[in-house]
Amino acid sequence: MTRRIQTLIVASTLSLLLVVVGLWLPVPFVLLSPGPVTDTLGRPDGKPLIEIDGRQTYPTSGKLELTTVEEVPRLNVLGAVRGWLDSDQAVVPRELVQPPGTSDEEIRQENTAAMIDSQDQATAAALGEIGVAATGTSVAVHQLGEHSPAEGKLLPGDVIVSVDGTGVSTQEQLRDAIARVRPGQPVAISYVRDSGAPAQTSITTVPAPGDAGRPAIGIITTEKRSYPFTVKIRIKDVGGPSAGLMFALGIVDLLGPEQLTGGRTIAGTGTIDASGTIGPIGGIQQKLLGARQAGAVAFLVPAANCADARESAPAGLRLVRVETLKGAISDLNALAGNPQADVLSC
Secondary structure, three states: OOHHHHHHHHHHHHHHHHHHHHHOOEEOEEEEEEOOOEEOOOOHHHOOOEEEEOOOOOOOOOEEEEOOEEEEOOEEHHHHHHHHHOOOOEEEEHHHOOOOOOOHHHHHHHHHHHHHHHHHHHHHHHHHHOOOOOOEEEEEEEEEOOOOOOOOOOOOOOEEEEEOOEEOOOHHHHHHHHOOOOOOOEEEEEEEOOOOOEEEEEEEOEEEOOEEEEEEOOEEEEEEEEOOOEEEEOOOOOOOOOOHHHHHHHHHHHHOOOOOOOOOEEEEOOEEOOOOEEEOOOOHHHHHHHHHHOOOOEEEEEHHHHHHHHHHOOOOOEEEEEOEHHHHHHHHHHHHHOOOOOOOEO
16 A cells, blocks of 8 residues: 555545544534423323312313423534424524523523513413402512522522511512612511411522622512412423413413313414513424424414414414404404404414
């Protein structure tokens, strides 16, 4: 074997090794694919996803499916290429789902807080739609953050009553009360645990994630509205605010004798606020695919997502444009009576 051939073999081998190693190098992209679909009228784990206690509820034979997107946050070159070649998936810059400078833990906490808030907003919108007014609000601990200064002092479920003697009943009031001290200074927290007598603890504040000048006590809270009866939403492994619309529709369906679904499988997505306004979401393409795979015949699309939905809607899935909870209910009632009813589409 000549030296020239030996050199070619060595060079080719090294080139092949470089290509193989290069395929496993990380890239700053995230893979999005259709995630699990969950019926808000169903009973995952044997318990109702939406449980209403203290008011009559009605059975239903249909489904109101909330849709999700699965994320693979750490991609290599090979995974990115596979994603680009798969029409059911999307590869997007990581900064679109995780802003620069934020940690995985901060994103997880934000998504958890957004999900909790979406449940309260959905409940308020649904009960407001049927004429049930809130009787008050309170702030409860949902979760302790990583390395929280509240560890061993507060527990999930504790209702915060006051901060340094200032009463709080909303999340904004809680933030304002804590903001009166500097990071590193203590605050006196009065709280109620398990509906017992008020108790008090002192927590030394720390710099808030992403804002070192703002004090925090390392907890994720939820603002709970009180009603003449209770509404509980149980869902695991889903974060963010985009299930709000489907939560609200599930509550309305359970509390009314008429089935919003007409006995069919309806899917959808969208944020919602207490007034019933529906907002846009991300990952519409993957959510549409997940809905069709689950057997949905119609999909409720926030108006701002309609353009993208039209481009990626799978065959056989009717797109229904929605802007408010009232409008979504009206459209579903029309479709329940006549699946071919003329409702606003994308």
